[in-house]
Amino acid sequence: MDTKAIGGRSAEAAICARGITRDFKAGQSTIRVLHGIDTDIKPGEMTFVVGESGSGKTTLISIMCGILWPTDGEVKVFGTDIYKLSDAELVNFRLENIGFIFQQYNLIPSIDAAANAAVPLIAQGMRVGEAREKAKALLEKLNIGDQADKLPNQLSGGQQQRVAIARALVHEPRLVVCDEPTAALDTSSGRRVMDLLREVAVAEDRACIIVTHDNRIFDLADRILVLEDGLVTHDGTDMPDGH
Numbered sequence: 001m002d003t004k005a006i007g008g009r010s011a012e013a014a015i016c017a018r019g020i021t022r023d024f025k026a027g028q029s030t031i032r033v034l035h036g037i038d039t040d041i042k043p044g045e046m047t048f049v050v051g052e053s054g055s056g057k058t059t060l061i062s063i064m065c066g067i068l069w070p071t072d073g074e075v076k077v078f079g080t081d082i083y084k085l086s087d088a089e090l091v092n093f094r095l096e097n098i099g100f101i102f103q104q105y106n107l108i109p110s111i112d113a114a115a116n117a118a119v120p121l122i123a124q125g126m127r128v129g130e131a132r133e134k135a136k137a138l139l140e141k142l143n144i145g146d147q148a149d150k151l152p153n154q155l156s157g158g159q160q161q162r163v164a165i166a167r168a169l170v171h172e173p174r175l176v177v178c179d180e181p182t183a184a185l186d187t188s189s190g191r192r193v194m195d196l197l198r199e200v201a202v203a204e205d206r207a208c209i210i211v212t213h214d215n216r217i218f219d220l221a222d223r224i225l226v227l228e229d230g231l232v233t234h235d236g237t238d239m240p241d242g243h
């Protein structure tokens with residue numbers, strides 16, 4: 001199935017989440033981490049998800065991007081009800097439509113930076129040489145073009161993160177989901193990453209969600225959702241008063 005075509009392109013929400021709950025087992029008991037979240041993520045916007053540690057931010061974005069099943073609720077990504085897809089369809093859907101930047105960079109240790117950044121293109125069937133060239137162009141934009149031939153363990157933490165960012169963006173996914181993309185970076189590198197995210201990930205038919213504690217970048221949000229104890233308590237263009 002051509003999962004890119006599911007739902008078609010329209011002005012619909014990039015993500016439509018309804019009634020999202022998520023429970024985790026903790027020994028004999030069960031803890032509810034998300035308590036029935038309803039929200040729409042709009043295309044053409046950079047949406048920040050902020051909140052105290054443990055409020056459920058990573059759990060929520062993991063559910064929104066098809067890597068963690070909700071206990072209850074429905075998630076449509078560009079019109080596709082992703083948890084109704086078969087496992088194979090969901091894998092394809094993610095590969096075609098979603099780029100992730102998580103706190104663990106999960107780079108492949110035995111291949112160089114350009115090859116790591118090229119992984120989504122190679123997985124989609126692009127020739128390795130062409131995929132590497134595209135990946136290298138992004139590494140240049142992220143100011144680490146000169147590190148393209150290095151293995152991950154020859155790179156600093158911030159450089160590894162930029163390779164992970166290039167890997168998330170290289171196939172120009174419609175949805176980019178990032179967990180703390182600037183936390184390990186100095187202010188100017190962080191701004192560069194945010195500029196690139198806006199350039200690649202924000203367009204009429206694309207969307208970008210960023211979990212962050214980094215108040216240096218709050219002014220870059222088009223929309224801010226605040227999570228408290230598994231519920232959205234603020235949804236606006238600015239941080240709520242007192243933050």
Ligand SMILES: Nc1ncnc2c1ncn2[C@@H]1O[C@H](COP(=O)(O)OP(=O)(O)OP(=O)(O)O)[C@@H](O)[C@H]1O
Binds near residue numbers: 024026051054056
């Ligand atoms: N796999 C899991 N098993 C059990 N509990 C979990 C699991 N994943 C998350 N939790 C719990 O769910 C709650 C929310 O976690 P989550 O990582 O979503 O929070 P967060 O807001 O992203 O926190 P942080 O800002 O520290 O990354 C926490 O209490 C956490 O311990």
